[in-house]
Amino acid sequence: xxxxxxxxxxxxxxxxxxxxxxxxxxxxxxxxxxxxxxxxxxxxxxxxxxxxxxxxxxxxxxxxxxxxxxxxxxxxxxxxxxxxxxxxxxxxxxxxxxxxxxxxxxxxxx
Amino acid sequence: xxxxxxxxxxxxxxxxxxxxxxxxxxxxxxxxxxxxxxxxxxxxxxxxxxxxxxxxxxxxxxxxxxxxxxxxxxxxxxxxxxxxxxxxxxxxxxxxxxxxxxxxxxxxxx
DNA sequence: CTCTCATATAGACAGTTGTCAATACATCGT
DNA sequence: ACGATGTATTGACAACTGTCTATATGAGAG
Numbered sequence: 681x682x683x684x685x686x687x688x689x690x691x692x693x694x695x696x697x698x699x700x701x702x703x704x705x706x707x708x709x710x711x712x713x714x715x716x717x718x719x720x721x722x723x724x725x726x727x728x729x730x731x732x733x734x735x736x737x738x739x740x741x742x743x744x745x746x747x748x749x750x751x752x753x754x755x756x757x758x759x760x761x762x763x764x765x766x767x768x769x770x771x772x773x774x775x776x777x778x779x780x781x782x783x784x785x786x787x788x789x790x
Numbered sequence: 791x792x793x794x795x796x797x798x799x800x801x802x803x804x805x806x807x808x809x810x811x812x813x814x815x816x817x818x819x820x821x822x823x824x825x826x827x828x829x830x831x832x833x834x835x836x837x838x839x840x841x842x843x844x845x846x847x848x849x850x851x852x853x854x855x856x857x858x859x860x861x862x863x864x865x866x867x868x869x870x871x872x873x874x875x876x877x878x879x880x881x882x883x884x885x886x887x888x889x890x891x892x893x894x895x896x897x898x899x900x
Numbered sequence: 901c902t903c904t905c906a907t908a909t910a911g912a913c914a915g916t917t918g919t920c921a922a923t924a925c926a927t928c929g930t
Numbered sequence: 931a932c933g934a935t936g937t938a939t940t941g942a943c944a945a946c947t948g949t950c951t952a953t954a955t956g957a958g959a960g
Contacts, residue, residue: 692836694833694836694837695837696833696837697830697833697834697837697851698829698830698833700826700830703826703827703829703830703833704826706823706826706829707823707824707825707826707828707829710820710823710824710829711821711824711947713816713817713820713824714817714818714820714821714823714824715817715947715948716810716813716814716816716817717813717948718817719808719813719816719817719820720807720808720810720813722899723804723806723807723808723813723899724807726802726804726899726900727804727805727806727807734906735906735907736905736906736907741807744948744949744950745949745950745951746906746907746908747907747908747909747910747949747950747951747952748948748949748950749907750906750907750908750909751908751909751948751949752948753907754908766907766957768906768957768958769905769906769907769956769957769958770906770907771906771907771908775899775900777900780897780899780900781897783897784894784897784898787890787891787893787894787897788894789832789833789836789885789890790836790885790887790890825917825918827918844936845936845937846935846936846937854918854919854920855919855920855921856936856937856938857919857920857921857922857937857938857939857940858918858919858920859937860937860938860939861918861919861938861939862918863937864938876937878927878928878936879926879927879928879935879936879937880936880937881936881937881938
C-alpha cells in the first residue's frame with residue numbers, strides 16, 4: 681500500500697503576531713508579487729514546457745519594453761522566486777519552488 | 791490505523807499563464823499584503839484569543855496614528871481579508887479564512 | 901578585431917502609496 | 931440635549947514604483 685505522509689495543508693502556522701522585522705521582510709516579499717507584469721512573468725516560467733524560459737522569448741509575450749521586462753525579471757530573481765542562469769548570450773529563468781513555498785506557508789494563518 | 795485523506799498541499803494548480811485580467815486581480819490582492827503594518831494587523835487578528843480584535847486595542851499595538859490604522863484596516867476589509875463588525879461604538883475585525891486561502895492557492899504554482 | 905544581438909543600467913517622469921494633523925461622524929452615558 | 935469617546939474622512943506631502951528612451955555592457959559570429 682502506497683501511503684504518502686503529507687502535512688495538512690491549511691493548519692494555522694502563525695501562533696503569535698508578527699514582529700516588526702518579520703513583517704518588514706514578509707511585506708517586501710509580497711511586494712514582489714504585487715505587480716501584474718511580475719505575476720505574468722512568474723506564471724509564464726512556471727508553466728513553461730521545460731520548466732524554464734529564455735528572457736528573449738518573454739519580451740514579446742509580456743507586451744512591455746525590453747528594459748521593463750529586464751527590470752521585473754531582476755526583481756523576481758533578487759527575491760529568489762526566479763533563478764537566473766546565463767547561457768551564452770541568453771538568460772534563462774526557472775522558478776524556485778521552495779521560495780514560493782515560503783510565501784505560501786506565510787498565509788497559513790487561519 | 792488513522793488515515794486522513796488529505797489533498798497534496800503543493801500540487802501545481804497553474805497550468806497556463808495568467809492573462810492580463812487575472813494578473814491584475816491577483817496583483818491587487820497581493821498589494822494588500824505588501825505592507826508591514828497590514829501584515830501585523832492581519833497577524834494580530836489571526837492570533838487573537840477570540841479570533842477577533844477591537845480596533846480600539848489595535849492602535850496602541852501597532853504604533854501608528856489612529857487614522858493610519860483605520861486606513862489599513864479599511865484596505866484589509868475592502869479586500870475581504872478582514873471582516874468588519876460594528877458593535878456599538880467599537881469595530882471588531884476577524885479574518886476571513888476563505889479569502890486568505892484564495893491567495894495561498896494562487897501560489898501553488900510549482 | 902569588429903559587428904551583431906541579448907541583456908542590463910541610467911536617468912527621467914507620472915502615478916501611486918503611507919503617513920500624519922485636523923476634522924467630521926456616530927454612538928453611548930449622563 | 932450634551933459631552934465624551936471610538937472611528938472614519940479629508941487634505942497634504944514625501945517617498946516609492948513602473949514605465950519609457952537612450953545608452954552601456956558583454957558574449958558569440960565572421
